[in-house]
Amino acid sequence: MSNDDLEVFSEEVLNTVSANVQKYRKLKQFTQMQLALEIGMNGGAYFGRAEIRKNNHHFNIKHLAKISKVLEIDISEFFKNF
Template sequence: MSIFDNLCIVDDDEVQNFIKQVSANIKKERQLKGVTQLELALMIGQKSSAFYANAENSAKNRRFNLEHIYKISKALNVDVEKFFASS
């Protein structure tokens, strides 16, 4: 048995669940602050809410990247760690 036999330590479902949890946490914080998707999209440099809405809802294979998450935390004045908390 080689050390390379088990390189993938996380399955795809676990990754997808993690992404959905981060997106749900971002949505929760946005709603708590009373900010619309369009407002937050513009705050982080998006031209419209389409990408933002899809990323927040994990639709059409859209995802927030680290830059987005950092900008969202600054725009909402929330510690970035909150987005990674499990429920």
């Protein structure tokens, strides 16, 4: 697999994860700000950018672990439909 292929694959994974975070956040009726504060962020700005992948922002594994606990879902749910 070429570096370009790996880059495309990585972006697809990040986009899927962000879309699934947004989906489950809304299903559990959390605002971006509420969930950001629950996982220890100082505000919702970074969370919002990561959720829509603005300026290449994304969630890291630590964020995903915390989000999955707060939303009471298995972390693997963020990677589904990929």
